[in-house]
Amino acid sequence: MPTRDEIVEFFKRDFPQNTCLVEDIGDRSATVVQHIDDSHLRPGQTVSGPVLMTVADIALYVAILGTIGLVPLAVTTSMTINFLRRPASDRSIVGVSKLIKVGRTLIVGEVNLYSRDKADMVAHAIGTYSVPPSSRTSKG
Amino acid sequence: MPTRDEIVEFFKRDFPQNTCLVEDIGDRSATVVQHIDDSHLRPGQTVSGPVLMTVADIALYVAILGTIGLVPLAVTTSMTINFLRRPASDRSIVGVSKLIKVGRTLIVGEVNLYSRDKADMVAHAIGTYSVPPSSRTSKG
Amino acid sequence: MPTRDEIVEFFKRDFPQNTCLVEDIGDRSATVVQHIDDSHLRPGQTVSGPVLMTVADIALYVAILGTIGLVPLAVTTSMTINFLRRPASDRSIVGVSKLIKVGRTLIVGEVNLYSRDKADMVAHAIGTYSVPPSSRTSKG
Amino acid sequence: MPTRDEIVEFFKRDFPQNTCLVEDIGDRSATVVQHIDDSHLRPGQTVSGPVLMTVADIALYVAILGTIGLVPLAVTTSMTINFLRRPASDRSIVGVSKLIKVGRTLIVGEVNLYSRDKADMVAHAIGTYSVPPSSRTSKG
Numbered sequence: 236m237p238t239r240d241e242i243v244e245f246f247k248r249d250f251p252q253n254t255c256l257v258e259d260i261g262d263r264s265a266t267v268v269q270h271i272d273d274s275h276l277r278p279g280q281t282v283s284g285p286v287l288m289t290v291a292d293i294a295l296y297v298a299i300l301g302t303i304g305l306v307p308l309a310v311t312t313s314m315t316i317n318f319l320r321r322p323a324s325d326r327s328i329v330g331v332s333k334l335i336k337v338g339r340t341l342i343v344g345e346v347n348l349y350s351r352d353k354a355d356m357v358a359h360a361i362g363t364y365s366v367p368p369s370s371r372t373s374k375g
Numbered sequence: 376m377p378t379r380d381e382i383v384e385f386f387k388r389d390f391p392q393n394t395c396l397v398e399d400i401g402d403r404s405a406t407v408v409q410h411i412d413d414s415h416l417r418p419g420q421t422v423s424g425p426v427l428m429t430v431a432d433i434a435l436y437v438a439i440l441g442t443i444g445l446v447p448l449a450v451t452t453s454m455t456i457n458f459l460r461r462p463a464s465d466r467s468i469v470g471v472s473k474l475i476k477v478g479r480t481l482i483v484g485e486v487n488l489y490s491r492d493k494a495d496m497v498a499h500a501i502g503t504y505s506v507p508p509s510s511r512t513s514k515g
Numbered sequence: 516m517p518t519r520d521e522i523v524e525f526f527k528r529d530f531p532q533n534t535c536l537v538e539d540i541g542d543r544s545a546t547v548v549q550h551i552d553d554s555h556l557r558p559g560q561t562v563s564g565p566v567l568m569t570v571a572d573i574a575l576y577v578a579i580l581g582t583i584g585l586v587p588l589a590v591t592t593s594m595t596i597n598f599l600r601r602p603a604s605d606r607s608i609v610g611v612s613k614l615i616k617v618g619r620t621l622i623v624g625e626v627n628l629y630s631r632d633k634a635d636m637v638a639h640a641i642g643t644y645s646v647p648p649s650s651r652t653s654k655g
Numbered sequence: 656m657p658t659r660d661e662i663v664e665f666f667k668r669d670f671p672q673n674t675c676l677v678e679d680i681g682d683r684s685a686t687v688v689q690h691i692d693d694s695h696l697r698p699g700q701t702v703s704g705p706v707l708m709t710v711a712d713i714a715l716y717v718a719i720l721g722t723i724g725l726v727p728l729a730v731t732t733s734m735t736i737n738f739l740r741r742p743a744s745d746r747s748i749v750g751v752s753k754l755i756k757v758g759r760t761l762i763v764g765e766v767n768l769y770s771r772d773k774a775d776m777v778a779h780a781i782g783t784y785s786v787p788p789s790s791r792t793s794k795g
Contacts, residue, residue, distance in 0.1 A: 278670060283709075284708065284712060284731050285705040285708050286705075288705050289704075292704055310738070312643075312738055313593065313737045314735070316733065317503070318732055319483060335499055336496075340620060343459060345499065359501065363643075365621065389558050417532075418530060423532075424568065424569075425569045425572070426565075432565070450598070451598055453595070453597045453783065454568075455595040456593065456594050458591055480785075615739060615776055616740070625779065639763070639781065641781065643737070
């Protein structure tokens, strides 16, 4: 399986627009962090929904890469996100993902999203990903 | 907060059609068990989706009652369920719920569903519930 | 593509526990009807959530069979259902489905659920289905 | 109810970061358009998921404002989005929303998302919104 450095390198090359930092990669799991500035806020001084969705997507994608190898073709097929609490406007958003199914063509994972150093989840997401079977470098 | 016995009694009275057993009630959480027989199966000898959804709904409802009191008016407003693996046809279904938001009028929780004594989740559900503010007997 | 009679026959054989009637099959769409009696009700004299989910699942499954042929192996992989209004306790539930994606291995559809002869939707569902590529008898 | 001009003015003031154009406002419905440039694309020359989610959110928000008045406090509580087809990289994204429930505190709507002038939906979203009862200027 790829190391954290290899995954970071892969992201730099293939997703140059990504601004999340990869903080940790574990067994079918990952932690990513998005620094928050004014460009991520909505009126009411809260982090916008699409920013939270982006962090959830990256957290799941990193967990997938760490589990099945550097597969550029994993495609998000659905996402359900529940917005639970207003995120702090002055703290990074932390996304902690866990894959709950790693199938031959379908991967499902969930993400808990927090404001850095706060205990209460600000949002929860479930994402599903489609992986072309031929692109797999290892069995999940 | 109500005891396990009070919740079981409340269910018997208000949901006589319920067939799940309440196994545990914790802090904003619950475990319920549905015994499986032929009436719960689909062709292919697998537990049907609506049975899994029913267990998820009951597991969340019990956690809500244990958290905010015996509120007959909590109403399911949405449920997202991901079917992950084929459940065993000869094992009970266990639903382990956890509330991730207990707001004034909206409660959100997730449920991990298993075939009894199997490690892999067979399904995952997120449910949202609406609670009329006046019906609350305690603050969540 | 199979006729309505062939689909009804397929259901009788493969889903003997199904109690929905197939009312109509159109282009990537279907209408099914579930007669409602006391066994489908919840306290508060309303149709239970799992009954609505069952109707949604059948409505989508019929549309899939009508579109890609009599494929016994289509598997529900996820369902998101929003409960919008209390269904009448004395009217049938009508599910009107429409497939919005018919891919090689993934099919997505939505269902509008009504109480018979009422204009307002009682629930809305989105379901995703996985189809083994080899089992397809026609291209969607 | 507010006119299209009033809604556009409200958006300019309260959501200065919004880049969608409001094309149409109907009965519990709206059409919004997002011009697509390189900043909206992902590797593979496709529009990114968060951009589609943003368009879905704006399309629903505009329909809500057109239905219940200029309520700055409507809050997205959940969104489920299914990605159906790869959007064109050189066409605007069009979001067509329809509210399917306008309750006292909860509003639910769906959105069909298209690449401009293409018939096939690229994504479908369901969003739920919480509205503080006191903020309502009219009954939905």
